[in-house]
Amino acid sequence: MNQSAHRVPALPQATLDLGELIAEHGERLLRSAALLCDDLHEAEDLVQETLIQAMRGSARFRGECAVYTWLYGILLNLCRRHRRKQRRLIYNEDRMLSETAPSRPVTEHDQTYCAEGLALALRTLSQEHREAIILRYYEGLKIDEIARVAGLSTGTVKSRLHYALRQLAQVVPGELNLFGSADTQTHYSE
Amino acid sequence: MNCKTFHHFVFEYLDDTLDRAIKAKAEVHLQGCASCRGALDREQAAGRSLRAALQRSTASLSLNPGLHDRVQRAIAPKEKRPT
Structure with a gap:
């Protein structure tokens, strides 16, 4: 991944523009999210939530990594949380599904x-x-x-x-x- | 370096992130081991196959045009209702 390979200079909060984030990284995040969760609608929701969290937490972004890497970290955490929630729902509905089942x-x-x-x-x-x-x-x-x-x-x-x-x-x-x-x-x- | 050690480092070898001394040992081993050369080729070929398949399977996906507005609304400061 070329974009994540090089570091970016520290960015102040004001330089994170939503339109730019979506234009530069939105589609790639969506495609990765779709692969991670195997559902396009869930992937769209996860990307939306990723961008919301990124914009709300933009003050915490100090440019230690590339913007995409930072966004991807948020997305990955959301996917995992989503997955855990799904597992709880499945358990509650008493459905037979092991954690590692496809x-x-x-x-x-x-x-x-x-x-x-x-x-x-x-x-x-x-x-x-x-x-x-x-x-x-x-x-x-x-x-x-x-x-x-x-x-x-x-x-x-x-x-x-x-x-x-x-x-x-x-x-x-x-x-x-x-x-x-x-x-x-x-x-x-x- | 033996085959087992080479397998342990194969990803870092491909990433070119090995310590210089270990990389040199890996290259000496590769020169004399057709099995590991073959395995390395297969890893690279598998990587290309996977990358192409994953890219093809998601190539048609595009963002919902309403995404920007929805995020914008979510992060906008809430207006206080007049009392």
Whole structure:
């Protein structure tokens, strides 16, 4: 991600303009949010809330990272909170759904007829593994950047990436063939 | 450096964020290990596939035109009702 790679100078509150934020980062935030939560309407709500929080908290932005990285951190927290709320609702409704269950199972029909097999396979991952894949391969972040944005250790990030890639390789074996063999699996301390 | 250690550092190797000494060891290992060279190529190819698939799957999404106004209304100071 080129934009997040370079630092920006410290910005006073007045320089954060809503129109500019939306024009420069809105669409990218929306697309990432849609991948994270797998629902366009929820993604739109999350982006709206991200921008509201960013504008209300703009005084706290000191330019230690790129504007997009800062916005993305807010979005990620909102996605996680949203996800937790969903889990509570599901629990309250007494529905059978484990924490790591896919939001929608990938069917053979999907595999055959959907050209976006990989993107579809992403839905089979747990939220934390999906996050790792999106941050790495959609946002193009380096390991240390993912660790910073997601609030994790680099070891945890790498562990999640390796696991997620192995899972994806099982769902779409033709597309991904990675460090998956049992003798070379790498374990990281979290 | 052996294969297991190289796998441990493969992401940082691709990110070019390894300490210079470790990077040098990784490159020596890569020169002599076809298996790790292949694995590195596959990681890069998988990354390209994933990136392209994720970009394609979201390419048609665009912002709702009312977004700016909704955010603006939400952050505007609330007017006090006349008493």
